[in-house]
Amino acid sequence: MLRIITQQGEVQAELQRICDRTQDDQVQHKEATVREVLQAVKRQGDKAVLHYTAEFDNQELLVEDLRVSGSELDAAYQQVSKELLEAIRLACQNIEAFHRQRVPKSWVEFGQGVVLGKRYTPVDRAGLYVPGGRAAYPSTVLMNAIPAKVAGVSRRVIVTPPGIGKTINAAVLVAAQEAGVQEIYRVGGAQAIAALAYGTETIPKVNVITGPGNIYVTLAKKLVYGTVGIDSLAGPSEVLIIADSGANPEHVAADLLAQAEHDPMAAAILLTTDSRIALKVQAAALRQLEDHPRRTLTEKAIAHYGLIAVVDSIDIAVQLSNEFAPEHLELEVAEPWELLPNIRHAGAIFLGYSTPEAVGDYLAGPNHTLPTSGAARYASALGVETFLKHSSIIQYSPEALQQVAGAIDVLAKAEGLPSHAQSVKLRIEDNEETGWKE
Structure with missing residues (x-):
C-alpha cells in the first residue's frame, strides 16, 4: 500500500531515503565481478562474451549466433501486429522530428584578422544498449x-540480452529497423558493454555507449568511461507528481503505478495539498492493483519506494521536488505554466491533467532516457548532442597575432612555459622580415 505522511520533516527524510536507494551495500562486490568481466572480454573477445552469456543469461550461444541474421530481422515484421507497427512508426516520426530541432549548428565568426568558430561532427560508431529481462523495450530502441x-553517426549497433531460446523480441527488432539499425547483437550485461568498449572478433569497438541497464551494466559503463564516452549512469526510474484538488485520483494512481511497474526499485511519489486526494489516490491504487499483471513487482516497488505526502502548499511541494530532482515530474495542477518558472531540477516535466508520463515514454518526441537519483540537478536527457563532439576553429592573421603577442608572452612566462612565448615571437619576427605575408 502507498503510505501517506503529513509531517514535513518526515517527508524530507523519506524523499532523501528514496533518492539514496541506489547506494547498494554490495556495490564493491558487484564492481569486482564487472572488472573481471571487462578484463576477460578485453583479453579473450568473443570467447569471454559467450562464456558470460552462458553464466549470467543461461544461454549457450555459438559465435555465429551473436549477430541477429537478416532472416530474423525480416521475420520480425511478420510477428508484430499492424497496430503495433503503426504505433512504432508514429513514435519514430515524432522522435525524429523533435531531435532534428536539437541539432547544434557549426558556426564561424570573422573579426578584425581573427576567425573563431565551432564545428560539430558525429562520432564514427555508437553502441546502443537495450535492456531485456522483465519486459521488452522497443521504445528504448527508438530513443x-x-x-x-x-x-549522423555512420555505424549504429544494438546489443540486447537474448531471451529463451536465443530469441530477441520481435517488436525490438522491428523498432531497430524502423530507426535505421540493422546491426544487432544478442548479448547483454557487463559483457555487452565490454564488447562495445574494447571490440571483439565479431562486435565492433564503438566511440559512445548509450542506454539503460541493471547495476552490472551501469557499473560497466562507469568503468569503461574514458575508453569510450557514455550517456549517463542510469538508476531505477522515478516519478514525482504534484497534484492539487482538481486532479483526478484515478489518473494520479495510474501514473504512480505506471512508474512502479517498471522495477522493484522504481519510485512513485505524490505531493499534494489536499488530504482527500491523498486518501482517494491510495484507495484507487489498491483497486487498480487487484488484477494487475505485474502486481507482485509493482507492490514491492510501492511498498519500499512509494509515497504520498500531504504538504501545506504547492510552493512547498515545488521546493521538495527541486530538492529531490526527479527523473519525471508531473504537474497535475490547474495552472501548470505558472509553476514552471519555479521548477529548477527535473529530467522531464509533464504539464497539466491530461499529460501522463506515458506520452513521453513512448512517442511525444523528447527523449525518455533521463537523469535519475537526483542527477537532474546537473544532467540532462540523452539527445543528439550525446553523439556529437565539437572542435574549435581558430585563425589569426599576422596583424592580429602581433596585437596579442605581448599578452601571450606575459601569460606564458607566468606559467613557466617559454616555448609557448617563443612560438609567437618567432612568427612575429618572421612576419616583420617578410613584410607580413599571410
Whole structure:
C-alpha cells in the first residue's frame, strides 16, 4: 500500500531515503565481478562474451549466433501486429522530428584578422544498449537509435540480452529497423558493454555507449568511461507528481503505478495539498492493483519506494521536488505554466491533467532516457548532442597575432612555459622580415 505522511520533516527524510536507494551495500562486490568481466572480454573477445552469456543469461550461444541474421530481422515484421507497427512508426516520426530541432549548428565568426568558430561532427560508431529481462523495450530502441541517426553517426549497433531460446523480441527488432539499425547483437550485461568498449572478433569497438541497464551494466559503463564516452549512469526510474484538488485520483494512481511497474526499485511519489486526494489516490491504487499483471513487482516497488505526502502548499511541494530532482515530474495542477518558472531540477516535466508520463515514454518526441537519483540537478536527457563532439576553429592573421603577442608572452612566462612565448615571437619576427605575408 502507498503510505501517506503529513509531517514535513518526515517527508524530507523519506524523499532523501528514496533518492539514496541506489547506494547498494554490495556495490564493491558487484564492481569486482564487472572488472573481471571487462578484463576477460578485453583479453579473450568473443570467447569471454559467450562464456558470460552462458553464466549470467543461461544461454549457450555459438559465435555465429551473436549477430541477429537478416532472416530474423525480416521475420520480425511478420510477428508484430499492424497496430503495433503503426504505433512504432508514429513514435519514430515524432522522435525524429523533435531531435532534428536539437541539432547544434557549426558556426564561424570573422573579426578584425581573427576567425573563431565551432564545428560539430558525429562520432564514427555508437553502441546502443537495450535492456531485456522483465519486459521488452522497443521504445528504448527508438530513443537511443534515432538521436544517433539524426546526429549522423555512420555505424549504429544494438546489443540486447537474448531471451529463451536465443530469441530477441520481435517488436525490438522491428523498432531497430524502423530507426535505421540493422546491426544487432544478442548479448547483454557487463559483457555487452565490454564488447562495445574494447571490440571483439565479431562486435565492433564503438566511440559512445548509450542506454539503460541493471547495476552490472551501469557499473560497466562507469568503468569503461574514458575508453569510450557514455550517456549517463542510469538508476531505477522515478516519478514525482504534484497534484492539487482538481486532479483526478484515478489518473494520479495510474501514473504512480505506471512508474512502479517498471522495477522493484522504481519510485512513485505524490505531493499534494489536499488530504482527500491523498486518501482517494491510495484507495484507487489498491483497486487498480487487484488484477494487475505485474502486481507482485509493482507492490514491492510501492511498498519500499512509494509515497504520498500531504504538504501545506504547492510552493512547498515545488521546493521538495527541486530538492529531490526527479527523473519525471508531473504537474497535475490547474495552472501548470505558472509553476514552471519555479521548477529548477527535473529530467522531464509533464504539464497539466491530461499529460501522463506515458506520452513521453513512448512517442511525444523528447527523449525518455533521463537523469535519475537526483542527477537532474546537473544532467540532462540523452539527445543528439550525446553523439556529437565539437572542435574549435581558430585563425589569426599576422596583424592580429602581433596585437596579442605581448599578452601571450606575459601569460606564458607566468606559467613557466617559454616555448609557448617563443612560438609567437618567432612568427612575429618572421612576419616583420617578410613584410607580413599571410
